[in-house]
């Protein structure tokens with residue numbers, strides 16, 4: 001995928017060049033500490049923020065003997081260089097994507113989804129491997145898409161060393177299929193398989209996730225999108241691009257679909273296309289998602305149609321919520337798209353975490 005190079009100001013470029021020639025600037029990373037190499041760029045900030053500190057401002061404040069002697073202009077240039085390096089590396093390559101569409105096996109008219117839970121390492125950004133719990137070795141788990149009225153069966157096998165259970169968040173299933181240990185079912189112990197089966201009752205953007213030791217299991221990756229199409233979708237739902245964005249904020253740091261900037265996935269649209277975004281928050285914090293250059297038209301909350309579509313450019317996604325929005329991609333360019341709790345998106349070392357871009361391509365661009 002080709003991504004247009006972001007438009008950097010000539011002033012920043014001048015500062016960087018002049019600092020390098022005038023004061024023989026060492027690498028920005030060595031000056032501000034901690035950031036050796038491509039991989040470590042945003043990791044310290046993400047780690048700090050994930051640990052519950054304010055995040056922003058926690059890094060880059062350590063004065064080394066080298067940086068103490070720098071002029072203010074050189075310090076500014078060093079900071080700019082790190083920010084530029086992060087942006088230029090977007091979208092950075094990592095080992096594997098989660099949230100991949102899953103095709104069911106058919107048993108007569110029943111759609112069967114087999115999901116296996118394992119512990120594994122997951123690369124959230126280049127070189128940063130975190131401890132994950134995953135369905136079918138994906139974080140988020142495979143994207144499951146069915147239609148209202150479908151008969152579905154979920155066969156969940158636990159190959160982890162702790163128990164689990166699976167809940168269908170947003171679906172109005174029969175009580176004994178709700179997936180809450182000791183309320184509606186026993187736990188699925190290590191080595192066991194549990195089968196859920198029901199007729200999909202309501203449409204919309206929903207989720208499946210662990211409901212056992214969930215603050216740990218869900219933040220570690222036992223989650224996925226469960227999209228239920230209407231039998232007869234209304235005109236407003238006829239779109240060119242249907243994109244699901246799952247937010248998370250636990251032990252993996254601040255992630256969009258299991259990845260942190262600059263390893264997040266850009267959304268690429270052609271000028272004039274209609275884009276649907278399904279926001280889903282599987283984390284434990286709120287995330288006001290903000291798109292530059294174009295507004296959202298909000299059409300559904302938690303899978304339920306809004307009485308009338310309404311417009312905004314910053315939409316707060318609380319834990320457990322799903323919001324469906326339409327974006328008319330009528331403004332060409334590469335547009336920043338990020339959480340507006342800024343400590344979830346940027347540190348003195350540059351952008352990290354919940355940042356991606358919507359790229360609206362002019363006609364003729366491949």
Ligand SMILES: [Cu+2]
Nearest residue numbers: 287339341344
């Ligand atoms: Cu946020």
